[in-house]
Amino acid sequence: MEPCSLGRIEEWSGGCRKRGDAGIMLSRVHTDSRTVQPGDCFWALSGASFDGHDFVEEAFRRGARAAVVARPIDGLSVPADAGLVVVADTLAALQQFAHRYRRALPAKIVAVSGSSGKTTTKELILNVLRSRFPVIGNAGNRNNQIGLPLAILDFPPEIAFGILEMGTNHPGEIACLAAIAAPDIGVLTNIGLAHIGFFGSDEAIAEEKTALLAALPPDGWAVLPDGDPWIRRRVGRCRARVLWVGSGPEASWRARQIKMREAGIHFLLQGDGEELPVQLRTASRAVVTDALLAAGVGSLAGLPAREIAQALEGAVYPGHRMEIRTLPDGWVIDDSYNANPDSALAALQALMEFPKGERKGAVLGSMGELGAxxxxxxxxxxxxxxxxxxxxxxxxxxxxxxLARGAAAGGLPEERICRCATADEAVRELHALRRAGDVILVKGSRFLGLERVVEALM
Structure with missing residues (x-):
């Protein structure tokens, strides 16, 4: 964040300054008292299991120059010259402050959402744009109503593009995040059944995801996959211009001759009047669409096709997402980071297409948030x-x-199906079942920790 005065925090958060000079300069905003450094502003958020107001004293002991709170802190031991802004709701005030800070940035904001592939698409866009521009994105899990505003506040004023992944598991969250970020470009990867337990229907999921399209300005852009039926049905919510990618007649960027190789997915990238070979270091065909979306964003930024293709080839993906890992006696397709019904089917397809291996085996974990x-x-x-x-x-x-009952109904003999409660049990079963030359897919929701299966094999 560019250094900011306490007076500006008061104005942009909609709060009331109770202590401290308006000219106090603050280096950063932090919501965790343990990470506060001298010169920071501590923002006291409250949740179901914590209350940041309990840590205001600690934040000042660590060098905070000011705090934003939702209730008085009379009686606490704080420096005499400390700044204090009181707001009605600290989370709403943080979101409002981040929105005002974003509006003051000259950077273009690119928002990425979808049921799966968000992080990979964000990383591909970052790699494409950083070949020419100063660019930054939100890291890790900073894609929710707390993390996203904090990510925006980390954007320095000199960047040309800020790339923001937006996650959701409850209705209304994408609209809220889009209102904070005010994106110029919106990217939807797909609309599937992720988190259907919180939404109840695929209609509701489509409504939630396409809230990003509804938030784009008329002079903005939506970059969309032309093969997603739900996006096609809901694109009318978008007032912005649309750039399609995929295989249809409207697509500005296409992929031809997609082939799985031991090193990953290879295809011919078509766009901007050129056709160029691209090798992606992943086992997922779905990432081809993610790459086309990144190419679309790159073209809007003015990058030529050859530069885009080179950037896509050089991209490094987040770990445990359709990562091909070579063993001394076989291969693992590591997709242990997370799972939903659509991505799990795509992972099985990738397992079948992998060109190496004498046998194929799968470790499939339960998928969360699917409700009834x-x-x-x-x-x-x-x-x-x-x-x-x-x-x-x-x-x-x-x-x-x-899962086992379905596999048996599909024709897999019972003696080749194992049921395990935990990842550690799965490791023991896998050691007994696998042979040299096998290709193993490991796929499941984050809460199971199936990366332990991969680590045991490695």
Whole structure:
């Protein structure tokens, strides 16, 4: 963040300064008292299991020059010259302050959302744009109503582009995040069944995701995959100009001759009047669409096709996302970071397409946040796995029985199906089942910690 005065924090947060000179200069905003450094402003957020007001004294002991609070802190031991701004709601004030800070930035803001592939798409866009521009994105899990405003406040004024991933698992969150970020360009990766337990229907998920399109200004851009039926149905919500990517006649960027190789996905990138070969270091065909979306954003920024292709080839992906890992005696397709019904089916397809290996096996973990449809969706995934020519299936987690039942219904013999409660159990079963030359897919929701299975194999 560019250094900011206490008076500006008072104005932009809609608060009231109770202590301290308006000219006090503050280096950063922090919501965790443990990370406060001298010259910072401590923002006292409250949640279901914590209250930042309990840590105001600690923040000042660590060198904070000011704090934003929602209630008086009389009686606390704070420096005599400390600044204090009181607001009605510290989270709402943080979001308002971040929005005003964003409006003061000259940078273009690119927002990325979708049911899956958000982080990979964000990283691809960053790699494409940084070949020419100063650019920064939100890191880790800073894609929610607390993390995203803090990420915006970390944007320095000299950047040309800020790339913001936006996550959601409850209705209304994307609209809120888009209102804070005021994006110039919106990117939707897809609309699937992720978090359907919180939304109730695919209609509701589509409504939530396309709230990003509704938030774009008329002079902005939406970069969209032309093969997603829900995006097609809801694109009318968008007032901005639309750049399509994919395979249809409207697509500005296309991929031809997509092939799986041991090193990853290879394809020919078509756009800007050129056709160029691109090798992606991932086992996921879905990432081809993510790459086309990044190419679309790059073209809007004025980058030529050859520069875009080079940047896509050089991209490094977040760990545990369709990562091809070579063992001394086989391969692992590591997609252990997370899972939903659509991404799990895509991962199974990638396993079948992988050009190496004598046998194919799968470790499939339970998928979270599917609500009342969980059992049905797990059985459906298991059936899809059982219909494939896989050597074995290890089902893990609370829905292991549903996965196994579906796999048996799909035709996989019972003796080749294992049910495990935990990742550690899966490791033991896998050591007993696998052979030299096998290719193993590891896929499941984050709460299971299936990366431990991958680590055990490595």
């Amino acid at each position: 449809q969980s059992t049905e969706l797990h059985e459906r995934l298991g059936r899809s796995a059982g219909e494939l020519p896989i050597a074995f299936l290890i089902a893990v987690g609370p829905e292991a029985e549903s």
